[in-house]
Amino acid sequence: MTAVSAPSLAVLPVRYQTVRVNDQDVFYREAGSKSSSTILLLHGFPTSSNMFRNLIPRLASSFHVVTPDYPGFGMSSMPDHKNFSYTFENLTNIVEGFVETLGLGKYSMYVMDYGAPIGYRLALRQPDRVQALIVQNGNAYDEGLLKFWDPIKAYWAAPTPENRKALLFLVDQKSTQWQYENGVADKTLLDPTTWVLDQVGLDRPGNSDIQLDLFLSYGTNVPLYPEFQAFFRKYQPPTLIVWGKNDFIFPAEGAAPYRRDLKNLEIHLLDTGHFALETHGEEIAGRIEEFLKKQKL
Template sequence: MDVPTPVSASAAAAPAKASPDPAAAPAVTHHRTASVDGIEIFYREAGPAGAPVVLLLHGFPTSSHMFRNLIPLLADRYRVIAPDYPGFGQSASPDRAGFAYGFGRYADLMDGLLRHLGVTRFAMYVMDYGAPVGYRLALKHPERVSALIVQNGNAYEEGLREFWDPIKAYWREDTPARREALGFLVAPETTKFQYVDGVRDVSRIDPDNWLHDQVLLDRPGNRDIQLDLFRDYGTNVPLYPQFQAFFRARKPPTLIVWGKNDTIFPAEGATPYLRDLPDAELHLLDTGHFALEDKLDEMAPLIRTFLDRHLAAS
């Protein structure tokens, strides 16, 4: 099947509504914690309580911290909620002996958090790990998803290329040797790599990012949590057909803003979305994995215009 030609950033539609007034006071972000199924879940929240909800789901190895600059740019008109998964950011890190770290469990906890907050309809911004968490949540409640923003978040096997080979080997052969071979993924040089690889001007990237993430990765017990999650990521791949069926059946308005130079989730994982969501708006950006750190100035207007077009009247 032919894949439609991606829409470039230069071809974006004109904004339907004005951007926020730069002279206006910025929205205040609140930093909160809720107990969900006995687990303390940290989340950032901003915006009017009765406004359309935008749920921001982070990737590895970061947290809701990755959305700290985007949240105020949306929160004048939208209720923005950005949680941390257990083992990430400021959420609890329960002992692995009593808590099964996995994407299904994360989706259940995000569902519980939304229930706690009284949210019954929401747009989702999914990135990296946020994609399978969000798409599992969508399978639970497909009628609740009002729109999708996809940023380097995979739902197609075409997107799992060479970088994933040692992880796939672990899926095939769950041995101590295969597990230990993935230790490099939580090393400081890899954390920095995720922020700077594919970025044309590294001076645009705040080095506090990888220092912040590494401190959290280096907490006692966290290495094993992350290795458990690398193994569990393999349970997402058999669900890809269900994710794709959700796209076709529900046809949520979709914006794809993808760092095309990403080694982890390359552009080969972006274009297949158009098979199932032919009306999606696709922008391949000249940057890497953590595109918001480099291209917020390009991405925020695209995101804002998209949300204003599809959510403001809802």
């Protein structure tokens, strides 16, 4: 009988759990030893912690990896928007409560899309806990809000029923699939179950109102950009930027301004779109390991 050699690197299990935070059920994925440095992964729109499904086990042998679903997303509670305030401030309240419930003392943050303003708001509250940043298509500068945002900016300026209704196309199946495919050269690398799963979440009764509330609330993040930037300048978190340069939503113009405020910074522009992990997951994982190792984290 031929002996089968053991793999050189153990694949650690991912655990799927739920905790109660501010009267909401918050679903999360967790892997890795709690004695290792923690990475808090914060997802974007219109997805969930599922966007990190391949990254989590890839990093778990080196780090303690944790990622929650926000209320209204994924497997977390979805209270009616009339009973729960779907704002970025309130989602930050949930993530802050989640961090406290799990006892995460210090952590690096991987922020993407909506995860950036949520993570940066959290950093303003807990600046001494943030050990490093990994930024993937997450904006903190005016330069990063270009043509895609024009109809949303119109809604911010005049939140009328007409301007609200005009954004409904952003939660339909065509737009969800487009977010994954736009800017990707080899679409055979994309797993179509990602946008199918996202659309199931968006199609739940009442979810479109949740998303429209958050489109409006995103306008409250822009006035905080100077505060986010002041946090960067004062605390100088080591920052790795891995950005899909073909992203139409958060284009590459949003990556370069980080150089103004951060000294310990690496920027890698990847030849892909909005959901860079779908096509460049292994490269991103390798860069995270290398970068955090250099920071002794």
